[in-house]
Amino acid sequence: MTGILQGEGADRRAVLGGAAALAAAVAAGGALGSPLAGGATAAPLAETAYGAVSGELQDGINVFRGIPYGAPTGGGDRFMPAEPPRPWGGVRRATRFGDQCPQLPPPPITAWASWALATGESEDCLVLNVCTPGLADGKKRPVMVWMHGGGYSMLNGSSPVYDGVKLCRRGDVVLVTLNHRLNLFGYLYLAELGGPRFADSGNIGQLDLIAALQWVKQNIAAFGGDPDRVMIFGESGGGGKVSTLMAMPAARGLFHRAAIQSGPGLTAIAPAAATALARKVCAAVGVSARSPGDLQHVSVERLREALKTVSKDDATGFGPVLDAKNLPRDPFTPDAPAVSADVPVIVGYNATETTIFSPRSAFDLDWPGLERALAAQARGAHVGKLIAAFRQLQPAASPSDLYFEITTDVWMGRGSIALAERKAALGAAGAYLYRLDFETPVDRLRSPHSLDLPLVFDTVDKSASLLGASAPRAQKVADQMSAAWIAFAYTGSPNATGLASWPRYDPQARSTMIFNVTSRAVNDPDSAERELIAAVPPQLAA
Numbered sequence: 001m002t003g004i005l006q007g008e009g010a011d012r013r014a015v016l017g018g019a020a021a022l023a024a025a026v027a028a029g030g031a032l033g034s035p036l037a038g039g040a041t042a043a044p045l046a047e048t049a050y051g052a053v054s055g056e057l058q059d060g061i062n063v064f065r066g067i068p069y070g071a072p073t074g075g076g077d078r079f080m081p082a083e084p085p086r087p088w089g090g091v092r093r094a095t096r097f098g099d100q101c102p103q104l105p106p107p108p109i110t111a112w113a114s115w116a117l118a119t120g121e122s123e124d125c126l127v128l129n130v131c132t133p134g135l136a137d138g139k140k141r142p143v144m145v146w147m148h149g150g151g152y153s154m155l156n157g158s159s160p161v162y163d164g165v166k167l168c169r170r171g172d173v174v175l176v177t178l179n180h181r182l183n184l185f186g187y188l189y190l191a192e193l194g195g196p197r198f199a200d201s202g203n204i205g206q207l208d209l210i211a212a213l214q215w216v217k218q219n220i221a222a223f224g225g226d227p228d229r230v231m232i233f234g235e236s237g238g239g240g241k242v243s244t245l246m247a248m249p250a251a252r253g254l255f256h257r258a259a260i261q262s263g264p265g266l267t268a269i270a271p272a273a274a275t276a277l278a279r280k281v282c283a284a285v286g287v288s289a290r291s292p293g294d295l296q297h298v299s300v301e302r303l304r305e306a307l308k309t310v311s312k313d314d315a316t317g318f319g320p321v322l323d324a325k326n327l328p329r330d331p332f333t334p335d336a337p338a339v340s341a342d343v344p345v346i347v348g349y350n351a352t353e354t355t356i357f358s359p360r361s362a363f364d365l366d367w368p369g370l371e372r373a374l375a376a377q378a379r380g381a382h383v384g385k386l387i388a389a390f391r392q393l394q395p396a397a398s399p400s401d402l403y404f405e406i407t408t409d410v411w412m413g414r415g416s417i418a419l420a421e422r423k424a425a426l427g428a429a430g431a432y433l434y435r436l437d438f439e440t441p442v443d444r445l446r447s448p449h450s451l452d453l454p455l456v457f458d459t460v461d462k463s464a465s466l467l468g469a470s471a472p473r474a475q476k477v478a479d480q481m482s483a484a485w486i487a488f489a490y491t492g493s494p495n496a497t498g499l500a501s502w503p504r505y506d507p508q509a510r511s512t513m514i515f516n517v518t519s520r521a522v523n524d525p526d527s528a529e530r531e532l533i534a535a536v537p538p539q540l541a542a
Contacts, residue, residue: 046135048219051088055130056095061165062132064223065158066098069215070126070208073181078296079190079201082126082211098127100156101182102300104307111356111442112450114465115159123185123300128178128212129157131164132223139172140226142489143216145255146177147234147241149263149450152205152319153183153311166458171486174225176216180208183307184281187318189274193282194292202274202321206244213254231257231489233346235453239263243419244320246345247329247337257492259346259485261452262353264415265320267330274321277310284309332419341428344492346485347419348434348452348513349412352404356448363444365399373403378537386532393528404446409533412449417530420505430504432494434513435525438477442468455515458482476517484513 043054044062055064070082077083099122106112133141144167148157157177164175180186186205190198200207217227232255234242242258243265245251282289284306285298295303311317320327331337355363365373367387374383390402397405416433423431436455439446442465454463455478460471467474480499487496494502500519503511510524524530 044135045091046130046222048222050085052091053094054091058165059169060133061168062130062135062223063165064094064130066096066127067092067094067130068098068126069128069178069212072122072124073126073185074123074300076296078123078185079188079198079204081200081204081207085126097129097156097158098179099125100158100179101125101185102304103150103154103182104304104311106150106154107357109356111445111448111466114463115161117160119156121300123181125179125181126208126211128176128215129164130174130176130220130223131168132174132225133168133172134224136222137224139224140221140229141172141174141224142486143174143176143220143225143227143230144485144489145213145216145230145232146175147209147232147238148177148179149234149236149238150182151237151317152187152240153237153307153317160462161453161459162457163459163462164457167482167486170458170482171489173486173489174220174223176212176220178209178212180212181205183318184303184310187274187320188281188295189269189271189278189321189323190292190295191323192271192275193278193289198292199323199325202269202271202323203248203326206241206248206320207250207326209241209245210248210251210254213251217254228256229489230255231259233259233261233456233485234263235261235456236263236449239347240265240319243331244268244327246340246343247331248327249339250326252339255343257344257488258340259488260348260416260419261346261456262349262412262416262449264332264347264349264412264419266332266415266418268320268322268327270322271324277318280310281306332422334422336419336422336426338426341426344429344431344488345419345423346432346434346488346494347416347423348436349408349416350436350449350451351408351439351447352445353408353412353447353449355404355445356450358404358407362403363400365403367399370399370403374406377407386536389532390529393532405529406533406536409529410536413530414533414536417510421507424505424507429492432488432502432513433505433511434502434515436477436481436515438474438516440467440470440474442466442470452481454478455481456485473517477515477519480519481515 044057045054053064053067055062068085071086099120102121148155156179162177168175181204189202220227232242239260240263242260279289285302287294420431420433436447436452454460458478460475460478483496483499484494488494502513502521511521512525513521
């Protein structure tokens with residue numbers, strides 16, 4: 001869910017030199033990124049279909065930032081599928097992150113402070129970043145394409161926790177992170193109000209992701225990557241984006257493995273609910289719902305204010321819509337999508353996801369307080385029997401222990417298990433289920449939402465606010481998780497030399513990798529609790 005950062009849009013649009021700059025720079029350096037006389041290093045250079053880009057060398061890895069994969073999206077292009085980038089002459093400098101989509105500020109969570117940097121925003125936000133060990137060297141490295149979290153409404157793909165230098169050095173892979181349209185800029189469903197012209201509007205954010213994957217297919221060979229071995233992965237809202245891409249026909253063939261971290265997307269938003277939200281946006285801006293096209297000419301600031309207004313009382317929020325065109329079915333309900341049957345999946349969650357979002361009172365509950373806390377979320381469902389059953393299974397557990405376990409399992413665990421079950425039932429490519437049990441000592445957070453990020457990206461050194469004094473132990477978990485994700489990018493299996501064996505998930509054994517300082521696969525862990533949670537009414541939400 002985490003990730004905050006961007007550079008300056010003006011710098012991103014700067015171009016350097018003339019048409020011969022690329023050839024001259026390569027000739028001067030002798031090779032891309034090679035040392036020059038006096039110890040200087042030539043800037044890494046790569047050619048895309050739209051022009052050349054220059055990056056920088058970091059610890060032996062070529063890093064490019066803010067490369068456009070689509071044109072600006074304001075004005076008449078708002079709510080419309082992205083146009084290709086505009087070609088540029090000479091060499092475009094790609095050393096600063098591009099702008100993020102306009103959005104509301106993220107929640108002020110102290111544990112994420114290490115990942116926060118200044119950010120620029122604009123509707124010129126269709127940019128991506130590439131980290132690679134080699135350029136045009138004839139190698140075909142696996143490509144790992146990251147979908148950032150923040151629901152479908154905020155953040156970006158340029159946070160320090162997503163820094164790809166160590167991951168690329170560890171695994172000789174290419175990493176791509178990206179920004180795309182979010183919230184009402186990316187998921188405002190206007191088709192029922194505005195007709196065929198807006199047929200794509202409810203899934204524009206997803207279509208941006210497809211445009212980025214098309215850019216990867218077209219250009220990644222120049223960055224040392226294999227366009228026929230692409231892995232998409234994401235956490236929180238990014239996991240939902242990955243889940244949804246797996247059900248979109250237009251994405252077929254653009255990726256070959258998928259990992260869904262703390263964000264199983266089982267369903268999409270129904271058109272009626274999405275249309276109701278669009279009406280609220282129109283009302284908040286002062287535009288007639290009969291003329292939704294007028295929203296294309298409203299300022300970004302007015303739309304941001306409308307976003308603030310509708311976000312206060314709308315329980316559905318923005319996200320992919322069942323529009324019968326781009327997304328013809330729910331991603332993983334009632335079963336796994338056949339369109340991605342040949343794509344293997346990693347899916348999993350953290351043991352106490354909800355600690356990071358819970359009020360301080362949740363850490364010191366008594367038994368009556370636990371029942372009140374769960375009942376407040378249950379919307380009428382009876383929780384007393386559920387608590388009693390958990391207490392019988394776990395007599396040593398405190399009320400707060402059970403609060404975090406139950407809310408995590410209902411919110412994230414149940415969906416992750418269901419996705420693995422449904423994927424396995426197709427009988428085609430494998431599903432691999434995990435749970436992260438490693439705990440941080442910071443602020444009693446245990447195994448919170450987002451803890452997997454520095455472990456998968458091997459960015460423990462950039463995550464002091466979340467990991468604190470646990471960094472040496474956390475690095476041992478990062479060594480295992482990042483290696484498993486890299487192995488998966490290479491082969492479609494997370495098994496690699498030196499790692500604990502991780503069997504495919506099947507409904508009989510229910511093998512689950514439990515990640516910790518020492519990791520191991522366990523068959524059907526906490527099976528009795530799993531059965532209790534499976535019976536919980538859907539209205540109990542974290």
